[in-house]
Amino acid sequence: MSDTTETQGSWLSEEDLATARSRLPIVYVDAVPVRVDDIGTVSHVGLLLRATPDGSINREIVSGRVLYGERVRDALLRHLEKDLGPIALPRIPPTPQPFTVVEYMPNPDITGFFDPRQHAVSLAYVVPVEGDCMPSHDALDLVWLRPDEVMSPTVAAEMSPGHAKVVRHALAHTGRPF
Amino acid sequence: MSDTTETQGSWLSEEDLATARSRLPIVYVDAVPVRVDDIGTVSHVGLLLRATPDGSINREIVSGRVLYGERVRDALLRHLEKDLGPIALPRIPPTPQPFTVVEYMPNPDITGFFDPRQHAVSLAYVVPVEGDCMPSHDALDLVWLRPDEVMSPTVAAEMSPGHAKVVRHALAHTGRPF
Amino acid sequence: MSDTTETQGSWLSEEDLATARSRLPIVYVDAVPVRVDDIGTVSHVGLLLRATPDGSINREIVSGRVLYGERVRDALLRHLEKDLGPIALPRIPPTPQPFTVVEYMPNPDITGFFDPRQHAVSLAYVVPVEGDCMPSHDALDLVWLRPDEVMSPTVAAEMSPGHAKVVRHALAHTGRPF
Amino acid sequence: MSDTTETQGSWLSEEDLATARSRLPIVYVDAVPVRVDDIGTVSHVGLLLRATPDGSINREIVSGRVLYGERVRDALLRHLEKDLGPIALPRIPPTPQPFTVVEYMPNPDITGFFDPRQHAVSLAYVVPVEGDCMPSHDALDLVWLRPDEVMSPTVAAEMSPGHAKVVRHALAHTGRPF
Numbered sequence: 001m002s003d004t005t006e007t008q009g010s011w012l013s014e015e016d017l018a019t020a021r022s023r024l025p026i027v028y029v030d031a032v033p034v035r036v037d038d039i040g041t042v043s044h045v046g047l048l049l050r051a052t053p054d055g056s057i058n059r060e061i062v063s064g065r066v067l068y069g070e071r072v073r074d075a076l077l078r079h080l081e082k083d084l085g086p087i088a089l090p091r092i093p094p095t096p097q098p099f100t101v102v103e104y105m106p107n108p109d110i111t112g113f114f115d116p117r118q119h120a121v122s123l124a125y126v127v128p129v130e131g132d133c134m135p136s137h138d139a140l141d142l143v144w145l146r147p148d149e150v151m152s153p154t155v156a157a158e159m160s161p162g163h164a165k166v167v168r169h170a171l172a173h174t175g176r177p178f
Numbered sequence: 179m180s181d182t183t184e185t186q187g188s189w190l191s192e193e194d195l196a197t198a199r200s201r202l203p204i205v206y207v208d209a210v211p212v213r214v215d216d217i218g219t220v221s222h223v224g225l226l227l228r229a230t231p232d233g234s235i236n237r238e239i240v241s242g243r244v245l246y247g248e249r250v251r252d253a254l255l256r257h258l259e260k261d262l263g264p265i266a267l268p269r270i271p272p273t274p275q276p277f278t279v280v281e282y283m284p285n286p287d288i289t290g291f292f293d294p295r296q297h298a299v300s301l302a303y304v305v306p307v308e309g310d311c312m313p314s315h316d317a318l319d320l321v322w323l324r325p326d327e328v329m330s331p332t333v334a335a336e337m338s339p340g341h342a343k344v345v346r347h348a349l350a351h352t353g354r355p356f
Numbered sequence: 357m358s359d360t361t362e363t364q365g366s367w368l369s370e371e372d373l374a375t376a377r378s379r380l381p382i383v384y385v386d387a388v389p390v391r392v393d394d395i396g397t398v399s400h401v402g403l404l405l406r407a408t409p410d411g412s413i414n415r416e417i418v419s420g421r422v423l424y425g426e427r428v429r430d431a432l433l434r435h436l437e438k439d440l441g442p443i444a445l446p447r448i449p450p451t452p453q454p455f456t457v458v459e460y461m462p463n464p465d466i467t468g469f470f471d472p473r474q475h476a477v478s479l480a481y482v483v484p485v486e487g488d489c490m491p492s493h494d495a496l497d498l499v500w501l502r503p504d505e506v507m508s509p510t511v512a513a514e515m516s517p518g519h520a521k522v523v524r525h526a527l528a529h530t531g532r533p534f
Numbered sequence: 535m536s537d538t539t540e541t542q543g544s545w546l547s548e549e550d551l552a553t554a555r556s557r558l559p560i561v562y563v564d565a566v567p568v569r570v571d572d573i574g575t576v577s578h579v580g581l582l583l584r585a586t587p588d589g590s591i592n593r594e595i596v597s598g599r600v601l602y603g604e605r606v607r608d609a610l611l612r613h614l615e616k617d618l619g620p621i622a623l624p625r626i627p628p629t630p631q632p633f634t635v636v637e638y639m640p641n642p643d644i645t646g647f648f649d650p651r652q653h654a655v656s657l658a659y660v661v662p663v664e665g666d667c668m669p670s671h672d673a674l675d676l677v678w679l680r681p682d683e684v685m686s687p688t689v690a691a692e693m694s695p696g697h698a699k700v701v702r703h704a705l706a707h708t709g710r711p712f
Contacts, residue, residue, distance in 0.1 A: 026383075094304050096353045103427055197550075204561075205558075205559045275632065288605060398628055530629050531629065
């Protein structure tokens with residue numbers, strides 16, 4: 001998950017956010033960007049490439065927190081535009097029902113989803129993207145992979161175990177056998 | 179639900195279809211066409227106007243059966259294009275998970291959803307429509323109504339009780355209070 | 357929504373919680389308790405009766421926040437047992453996918469769901485309850501109503517507008533016509 | 535999928551059913567039986583053992599068609615009791631919304647789910663089972679496996695590719711990492 005440092009937007013100082021993160025579950029959204037054909041079949045999954053502090057490359061889905069007073073759908077658009085650029089034209093789903101709720105925790109044994117920084121309760125959505133993507137923010141690139149490529153061990157190994165699981169579930173949710 | 183008389187497309191004669199309808203549940207799709215803004219909020223619901231045999235006007239959602247060998251998403255596109263025209267640009271959902279399954283039966287007491295002709299098991303979806311709609315087939319018109327208009331007793335009275343319930347559920351599913 | 361004052365359980369002082377509530381969305385669960393028959397058909401909905409500060413009686417569903425480090429399913433069980441007693445035997449759903457996400461906000465105009473105290477993002481579930489219920493905590497009573505009774509204007513008028521909407525959506529989700 | 539030969543129950547002769555199966559999609563239910571703890575966490579998945587015509591052993595989930603006039607929830611109970619015995623006490627979900635819709639087709643290339651006999655549109659549910667299971671019908675045994683065992687290549691190899699995919703998706707739907 002990318003860090004969220006928009007101090008103005010969050011109405012919360014970095015210090016206060018750190019305190020809250022150690023005491024409250026934080027509301028997140030996870031978005032799996034996809035390309036679809038005219039009957040909604042997923043042809044490609046979009047993964048962000050980021051450099052990690054230790055110099056390796058990591059593949060990620062779009063993820064970030066929901067701000068105070070912000071609707072889930074506003075947060076989805078904000079994070080998608082932040083990571084995919086302003087003309088990505090994401091088709092935010094009309095329903096707030098997520099395909100799953102991912103519970104990332106500092107203790108990796110509780111749910112199997114790990115986040116050392118916080119307890120995040122993340123609403124996960126599959127989001128078709130129709131426009132041109134220009135990875136902004138701190139991503140190096142955005143790569144579109146076919147479902148079979150995404151499911152390959154090589155690609156999965158370049159994702160966090162949590163994101164790899166979310167992507168596999170997202171593909172199952174779209175009816176793709178794996 | 180509009181009748182489905184496409185004899186070639188159905189690989190089933192009218193007589194055989196009538197026999198099957200009296201003995202087997204028929205697979206259907208129900209689609210509630212909506213206009214959405216850039217964060218997926220529903221601004222309008224599309225209802226078809228049809229003349230009934232007794233001369234009154236009925237409001238309907240898009241509905242029709244799934245053919246042998248046809249995927250659910252193909253059936254959704256086919257019925258939406260049949261009723262809304264070829265450039266309606268419906269955004270078929272990437273997932274086959276419907277927001278509900280509607281069980282229409284000749285006996286209205288079993289599920290509360292009634293179809294005198296058949297037992298239809300209908301997968302119901304909310305489908306954003308982005309293009310220009312030109313009601314074709316046997317519809318008189320397509321009217322876009324705001325959610326509060328759709329929920330008004332006047333409009334509901336012009337729909338079959340089953341379709342009115344599906345539309346109310348569809349709006350709840352999109353997070354619209356009612 | 358019932359207030360959550362379990363200071364120990366929350367690992368957060370009352371003051372800190374108040375501060376967080378003014379700055380971060382809080383993760384909640386909403387549970388609509390139901391009685392079901394052996395094929396899962398809902399026969400009754402359980403509503404709590406509470407006295408409001410102004411002396412009137414309010415009907416409510418089960419609702420409360422998710423604590424730091426607590427899984428959503430643990431929070432569901434904790435709030436159901438707190439409100440329905442220790443032998444209510446709620447059948448927590450096997451899936452974390454909620455039927456909807458309710459966004460309660462201090463500004464009632466944004467989502468149509470209002471909470472003057474906070475911005476709560478609530479995962480909503482229908483929970484079959486099989487055991488004996490003894491409303492504990494601060495509820496006066498628990499009343500089981502048939503779906504048609506729950507949908508009556510009289511009963512709806514005794515609920516907060518938000519909870520009435522959640523209950524209507526829950527019934528639609530279970531296939532009950534209304 | 536087990537064959538359905540209940541001629542009386544189906545109100546359709548074997549010959550007519552064969553004809554219908556070659557011309558119409560057939561409505562099915564798939565049920566993944568699970569054991570859950572008191573917070574709904576899946577501890578075990580139940581798989582049926584059947585002898586195949588060629589003498590090998592196959593692992594299967596519960597699956598069968600919906601009859602004319604039968605509700606989806608009635609079909610779920612009927613097939614679960616047929617395969618798991620009369621005191622299995624399945625907890626049929628209160629909602630008709632399936633976690634996915636599986637489209638089995640005679641042509642395996644269309645959806646990736648294969649059934650040489652027919653085009654089946656199957657509504658898939660996870661069903662907690664609380665009672666004692668005595669595999670009846672034509673099953674040899676019912677085996678309860680932990681999620682990690684179910685996901686092992688050995689077990690997956692003993693299932694049809696379609697059922698293995700449905701089980702993996704069912705586990706993802708219950709929040710189990712894999």
